Amino acid sequence: MSLRYALLALLTAQPMTGYDLAKSFHVSVGHVWHAPDSQIYPELKRMLADGLIEGESVPWGPRSTKTLYTITDEGAEAFRRWMGEPVEYAHERDPLHLRAAYFEWADPDAARNRLRDHIAHYRARRAQWQAQLDAIQARTHPILARRLETDADHDPRAIVAFKVYTYEGFIQQADHEIAWAERGLALLDSLEGDASAS
Numbered sequence: 001m002s003l004r005y006a007l008l009a010l011l012t013a014q015p016m017t018g019y020d021l022a023k024s025f026h027v028s029v030g031h032v033w034h035a036p037d038s039q040i041y042p043e044l045k046r047m048l049a050d051g052l053i054e055g056e057s058v059p060w061g062p063r064s065t066k067t068l069y070t071i072t073d074e075g076a077e078a079f080r081r082w083m084g085e086p087v088e089y090a091h092e093r094d095p096l097h098l099r100a101a102y103f104e105w106a107d108p109d110a111a112r113n114r115l116r117d118h119i120a121h122y123r124a125r126r127a128q129w130q131a132q133l134d135a136i137q138a139r140t141h142p143i144l145a146r147r148l149e150t151d152a153d154h155d156p157r158a159i160v161a162f163k164v165y166t167y168e169g170f171i172q173q174a175d176h177e178i179a180w181a182e183r184g185l186a187l188l189d190s191l192e193g194d195a196s197a198s
Contacts, residue, residue: 003043004052006033008079011053011071013147017060018044018067028143031132031170044069052078100184108188115181115188122181126174133167136160 006029010021021044022037035043047053052075060066071079096118103111135141137160139148144163148156 002033003035005079005082008071008075013143015068015070024143108192111188115184118181119178122174122177126171129167129170136163
């Protein structure tokens, strides 16, 4: 149930409305834990029921209100406990690597297209991750900036350094996947050349 802890992580920086949480989620922890809005709002209700967060009705526009969520002491303690628990890794589900293991069944041009799609996907992800890393290093990322303003319990250097470390890992992962797909393209060319020579 990492969605719960991803939301708690955001709320350790500042109170937020559901809308702000969803928006912040997608530009921050959403890079490490994907969840659509349709999962975020029901989880907030469960967290309220479990006492991990509190909700306060605040004015929104001239005639409406929104709920502002704040982490409770119980929520902060639950987050701290979760940080100490062992990680449960998900089973692999990688559609391109599965296909690549059987590319002998594919038309070579179709295989090339899948590898080019993979390269384009990871180049786009790499650019997103690089932008996040640049904002973190410059301390201009809005959630990080707020955390640095409000978090008196943790060393600001550590707050920044661990986020830099995480995004550098994402960038290395993207570089690895791009290089792997480029090797696949070279392999297809090599095998096709061998076949036409024989």
